[in-house]
Amino acid sequence: MTLLSDLRQALGNENVLEEPLELYIYSKDASLMRGEATFVVFPQSAEQVATVVQIAASHNVPIVARGAGTGLTAGASPTEGGIVMVTTALNSLEIDSDNRTAWVGAGVINLDLSTAAAPFGLHFAPDPSSQSACTIGGNVANNSGGAHTLAEGSTTSHVLGLEVVLADGEIVVLGGQAPDSPGLDVKGLIVGSEGTLGIVTRALVRLLPIEPEVRTLLLDFPTVEEAVATVTEIIAAGMIPAALELMDQRMTTAVEKWLHAGLPIDAAAVLLAEVVGERESVESEASQIGEIGRANGARDVQVATTEEHRALLWKGRKSAFGAMAQLAPDYYLHDAVVPRTKLVETMRAIYEIADRYELTLLNVFHAGDGNVHPLIAFDASEPGINERVHKAGDEIVSACLRVGGALSGEHGIGLEKRDLMRMAFTEIDLDAQARLKEVFDPTGLFNPKKVLPDGSRCFDFGGVRREVPEGAWV
Amino acid sequence: MGLTQHPPHITRLVAEIEAAPDAELTVAPKSFHDAASVLHHATEKGLKVQVWGGGTRSGYGSPPMPDIVMSMTRLGEIEAWEPGDLTLVVGAGARIADIESKLGVESQTAVLPEVPGASTVGGAIAAGASALRRGRLYGTRERILETTVVTGDGRIVRSGGRVVKNVTGYDMQKLNVGAFGSLGVIVSVCMKLWPVPPAGATVTVDSPEQASAIARPLAVLEENESTRVFLWGTSEDVSALSARLDGDSVDGLDWPADPSGPYRWSIRVPPALTSRAIGHLPDGWRYLAIHGVGDIRAASDDGEGASDLRAWAESVAGHLVVVEAPTDALQGFDPWGAPPPGLDLQRGLIAEFDPARIINPGRLPGGI
Numbered sequence: 091m092t093l094l095s096d097l098r099q100a101l102g103n104e105n106v107l108e109e110p111l112e113l114y115i116y117s118k119d120a121s122l123m124r125g126e127a128t129f130v131v132f133p134q135s136a137e138q139v140a141t142v143v144q145i146a147a148s149h150n151v152p153i154v155a156r157g158a159g160t161g162l163t164a165g166a167s168p169t170e171g172g173i174v175m176v177t178t179a180l181n182s183l184e185i186d187s188d189n190r191t192a193w194v195g196a197g198v199i200n201l202d203l204s205t206a207a208a209p210f211g212l213h214f215a216p217d218p219s220s221q222s223a224c225t226i227g228g229n230v231a232n233n234s235g236g237a238h239t240l241a242e243g244s245t246t247s248h249v250l251g252l253e254v255v256l257a258d259g260e261i262v263v264l265g266g267q268a269p270d271s272p273g274l275d276v277k278g279l280i281v282g283s284e285g286t287l288g289i290v291t292r293a294l295v296r297l298l299p300i301e302p303e304v305r306t307l308l309l310d311f312p313t314v315e316e317a318v319a320t321v322t323e324i325i326a327a328g329m330i331p332a333a334l335e336l337m338d339q340r341m342t343t344a345v346e347k348w349l350h351a352g353l354p355i356d357a358a359a360v361l362l363a364e365v366v367g368e369r370e371s372v373e374s375e376a377s378q379i380g381e382i383g384r385a386n387g388a389r390d391v392q393v394a395t396t397e398e399h400r401a402l403l404w405k406g407r408k409s410a411f412g413a414m415a416q417l418a419p420d421y422y423l424h425d426a427v428v429p430r431t432k433l434v435e436t437m438r439a440i441y442e443i444a445d446r447y448e449l450t451l452l453n454v455f456h457a458g459d460g461n462v463h464p465l466i467a468f469d470a471s472e473p474g475i476n477e478r479v480h481k482a483g484d485e486i487v488s489a490c491l492r493v494g495g496a497l498s499g500e501h502g503i504g505l506e507k508r509d510l511m512r513m514a515f516t517e518i519d520l521d522a523q524a525r526l527k528e529v530f531d532p533t534g535l536f537n538p539k540k541v542l543p544d545g546s547r548c549f550d551f552g553g554v555r556r557e558v559p560e561g562a563w564v
Numbered sequence: 565m566g567l568t569q570h571p572p573h574i575t576r577l578v579a580e581i582e583a584a585p586d587a588e589l590t591v592a593p594k595s596f597h598d599a600a601s602v603l604h605h606a607t608e609k610g611l612k613v614q615v616w617g618g619g620t621r622s623g624y625g626s627p628p629m630p631d632i633v634m635s636m637t638r639l640g641e642i643e644a645w646e647p648g649d650l651t652l653v654v655g656a657g658a659r660i661a662d663i664e665s666k667l668g669v670e671s672q673t674a675v676l677p678e679v680p681g682a683s684t685v686g687g688a689i690a691a692g693a694s695a696l697r698r699g700r701l702y703g704t705r706e707r708i709l710e711t712t713v714v715t716g717d718g719r720i721v722r723s724g725g726r727v728v729k730n731v732t733g734y735d736m737q738k739l740n741v742g743a744f745g746s747l748g749v750i751v752s753v754c755m756k757l758w759p760v761p762p763a764g765a766t767v768t769v770d771s772p773e774q775a776s777a778i779a780r781p782l783a784v785l786e787e788n789e790s791t792r793v794f795l796w797g798t799s800e801d802v803s804a805l806s807a808r809l810d811g812d813s814v815d816g817l818d819w820p821a822d823p824s825g826p827y828r829w830s831i832r833v834p835p836a837l838t839s840r841a842i843g844h845l846p847d848g849w850r851y852l853a854i855h856g857v858g859d860i861r862a863a864s865d866d867g868e869g870a871s872d873l874r875a876w877a878e879s880v881a882g883h884l885v886v887v888e889a890p891t892d893a894l895q896g897f898d899p900w901g902a903p904p905p906g907l908d909l910q911r912g913l914i915a916e917f918d919p920a921r922i923i924n925p926g927r928l929p930g931g932i
Contacts, residue, residue, distance in 0.1 A: 188836035267834035273904040273929040328759035370804040427727040431648040496725040525916040
């Protein structure tokens with residue numbers, strides 16, 4: 091039997107795509123890197139996912155899982171060919187309001203989960219900017235963050251259990267509603283593994299109560315430094331607001347032209363701060379944040395007075411990437427993290443790099459947790475520009491790592507950053523990660539060439555001995 | 565094998581460690597490389613190693629008689645602490661009480677167990693122990709940003725990073741939480757800290773349901789004789805919130821210790837079943853339950869009724885775990901209960917990091 095006939099028999103003709111145009115559509119995610127899908131399949135159940143995994147193994151063809159394709163690092167691009175497995179039909183949703191959890195199909199859209207939980211007074215904390223399109227399966231694969239993960243943590247802190255299809259086609263359920271499942275936390279390892287260890291079909295997620303009160307503030311500053319200093323001081327004052335988001339002037343100008351959200355475009359930087367909780371505490375925290383801002387040079391402190399106003403401010407923030415289309419046809423977005431206290435020097439370094447390469451660079455980022463999103467807007471048809479964009483990008487990432495930062499805060503490594511992994515980890519560290527991958531996926535068919543650079547698993551025992559001190563009796 | 569059979573670079577690490585179990589060799593490494601030498605030596609010779617922190621969780625998973633006890637107490641320095649970044653890098657052997665009191669000077673906490681006794685940072689992490697505040701501030705797993713471990717075959721492996729948000733590579737640092745060293749002995753960790761607000765109050769209420777007047781209290785703890793709601797914030801917040809609860813309020817956070825006794829247990833159930841689990845405890849058991857989490861710590865004078873309790877807990881997808889029991893007292897009663905799914909994967913993972921299976925062998929569920 092051919093691969094195509096096996097897939098059609100297992101899933102039905104309607105759930106297997108093979109036309110060139112259809113394959114082209116599914117051959118990339120929201121990054122710049124395109125692969126080539128052999129076939130695209132839409133399994134309707136975990137059992138069908140398991141069958142496809144077995145079929146792929148028997149034909150020795152890779153599988154790339156894909157949710158909504160909003161990923162930014164080519165994590166869902168079939169760059170080694172193979173079957174693109176779209177999980178959108180896995181859309182079951184069962185909310186258990188007593189336990190504040192939900193079993194959610196991998197294909198359920200992030201925002202739909204919170205919308206469904208709202209009547210119970212609950213919500214799902216991770217809220218990537220793409221939340222109206224991205225899926226829970228994608229969130230689990232990338233350990234997605236969002237503006238509101240400053241106080242509540244990324245996706246991994248909200249995944250209590252997983253239903254996963256393993257490389258041999260076995261369907262396992264890991265974790266559960268009870269805390270601290272005995273044994274190794276294998277489901278925690280699968281979160282953030284970008285489809286390289288198994289295919290997640292359902293997730294048991296934690297839901298948080300919707301806080302009784304919320305205050306959203308917009309502070310505008312004459313310099314980026316003053317805005318950043320405000321962030322540091324808010325945290326130093328013992329507050330962890332629900333969100334602390336920063337946009338520079340280039341970004342507010344672009345957003346304002348497009349959306350008219352009322353952002354002050356003459357400010358060098360605006361800081362969006364949100365506090366949630368009981369009425370008593372949000373009022374005192376909001377006024378404290380206003381005071382800290384003013385003491386650090388804020389010209390104005392707006393407090394959203396209505397839900398509409400609040401929604402508009404957030405729309406301005408979450409639509410930032412959409413606003414790029416009017417500046418240039420392409421953009422390249424970074425996702426590095428630096429220690430919060432290094433934000434000012436990092437921002438200076440980033441602007442300097444962009445100026446040196448004569449690139450248009452804008453900043454919109456999660457200032458509270460030091461997760462910067464420098465965004466380079468460009469036109470890929472301009473001769474030589476791709477090389478400049480990539481060189482500047484590597485320098486930006488290096489600058490972040492130099493001050494003790496990390497390659498990625500929430501977008502993942504994918505294909506885009508895997509070769510930079512050697513900047514963050516030693517040979518031994520990477521070898522350890524490659525061993526994990528091998529345990530789950532000995533034949534390497536799950537999303538090959540993602541996360542880890544080629545040659546990570548190169549550390550034989552002869553090399554290990556180098557770690558033993560000289561003179562050791564071995 | 566006598567002491568003289570061990571090489572000098574191992575015997576120079578010999579130390580006397582109070583309350584540690586008897587073993588042929590008791591060592592206290594002073595560096596990651598020392599720890600690597602000890603484990604590498606143990607792997608070569610097939611010697612069982614018990615890793616020793618403060619000894620407060622040494623009863624988990626019926627530890628076998630070790631050949632080597634490796635104490636982590638000499639690896640307990642603070643390597644980096646930047647209050648503005650809310651991160652702390654510390655050696656695994658640091659005592660929780662010492663670390664929390666240092667952090668307290670800057671009004672910060674690592675959200676580790678509140679009544680730690682002698683327990684160490686690394687020990688609490690390896691055993692997967694969490695604070696009573698976990699319902700509001702998350703468990704220990706969510707607070708670990710980076711780990712450095714020494715594997716059974718002597719590799720020094722770092723994963724994660726020293727920033728509060730990070731998706732660079734596989735989350736091995738979280739996999740080490742609750743792994744009892746099976747993926748390598750934790751030698752250093754970076755933790756995400758949390759600010760401690762200026763005021764706290766402890767309010768005694770008649771029932772845990774009363775706490776629903778507050779959206780997210782710091783903790784709701786039930787013991788045999790009382791139920792208390794723990795609040796923190798500014799002094800105005802705390803007094804306003806405690807006024808909403810119909811109960812006696814005292815200033816400060818008066819955290820209870822886990823119940824003590826010759827037998828200690830951990831009962832883990834879906835959060836909404838916490839009260840039902842308390843109802844299923846055998847007569848005479850003392851308990852401390854975290855409402856909203858499903859984490860119940862209990863102690864008893866004997867093991868009677870444990871089988872029935874476990875049968876009920878497992879019927880609701882929960883667990884009854886033995887934390888401590890007199891030697892040989894619970895013959896035939898598995899310390900962890902029904903083995904978890906995915907045991908083959910767990911074995912496969914451990915084989916990559918502890919190939920000779922020398923670090924706490926047999927202490928994990930399924931006898932791994």
